[in-house]
Amino acid sequence: RPEILIGHAHSIHFFTRYLIAHGIDDVRFASILSTAETLLPAERRDIEAHFGPVLFDRYGCEEVSLIASECDAHDGLHVAAEGLWVEVLGxxxxxxxxxxxxxxxNRGMPMLRYEVGDLATVASGPCSCGRGLPRLGRVFGRTTDILYTPAGAPVSGVSILDTFLIHIPGVKQAQIVQDSLDHVTLRLVPAESYGQPSLDHLHRALDDVFGPEMRRDFEVVDAIAPTARGKFQFSICELDPAQIPPA
Ligand SMILES: [Zn+2]
Known part of the structure; x- marks a missing residue:
């Protein structure tokens, strides 16, 4: 029996739901490391409700490996500053x-001020664990996950799903694709309780985030395929860069 589970955030969440659905209660871990995808607060709640406070979020990338990781204060992610200089621009x-x-x-292939392509906040002040390493607050995933309102204001795709899509009744999984400044397609994997109330809820949520002038189509699908690297992508921005207003 392994003591540590390491996995992509959404895979750990699916695994947790599988255990709960099948009444399997004797699979336990000393710690669970979530990595490679943005861990949503709702997913963390579900995972910790089942396994207890043993979940640690980590953030890294292929080029420099581990960038930051949670301590047992679970209050932001300590930067691996012993070997990395991390900046959060703007x-x-x-x-x-x-x-x-x-x-x-890395003296073989130094990476100098390499932009990973992710967005994060910075945690201020010392951590209650006593470690002096600086902390990131929250990692929001890829900058390419950013969508735009018809007026051109940026909206973080992860925060959209985090804020409302995960709470929509009757929807197991969702993905939002923007192909023009005033049009999105929402792909939905329906649960058994999917119906008109789900759609009403989605319309209201889209109005709140993008405004009523955002045109939208819903596409009900059996499954949403992960990317070639096995990650689940919530939001896909297919806008031509020329369509994106300057920040
Ligand atoms: Zn700490």
Whole structure:
């Protein structure tokens, strides 16, 4: 019996739901490491409700490996500053900025101010665990996940799903694709309780986030395929860069 489970955030969440659905209660771990995908607060709640407070979020990328990880205070992610210089451009405690890393120990192929393509906030002040390593607050995933309102205001795709899509009754999984500034397609994997109330709820949520002028289509599908690298992508921006208003 393994003591540690390491997995993609959504896979761990699916696994947890599988255990609950099948009444399997004797699979337990000393710790669970969530990595490679943005761990949503709703997923964390479900996982911790089942396994207890043993879930640790980690953030890294292929090029420099581990960038930051949670301690047992679970209050942001400590930067692996022993070997990495991490900057969050244009970000602070409340506004996500672009993550830029400089690898301090890779002498074979140094990465200097490499922009990972992710957005994160910065946690301020010391951590209650006593470690002095700086912290990221929350990692929001890829900058390419950003969608736009018809007026051109950026909206983080992950925050959309986090804020409302995960709570829509009758929807197991969803993905939002924007192909023009005033049109999105919502792909939905329906649960048994899917029906008109689900659609009403979705319309209201889309109105709230994008405004009523955002045209939308719903596409009911059996499954949403992960990307070639096995990650689940919530939001896909297919806008031509020329259509995106300057920040
Ligand atoms: Zn800490």
């Amino acid at each position: 970000g602070d405690a409340s506004t996500p900025g672009r993550v830029v890393v400089t690898d301090l120990i």
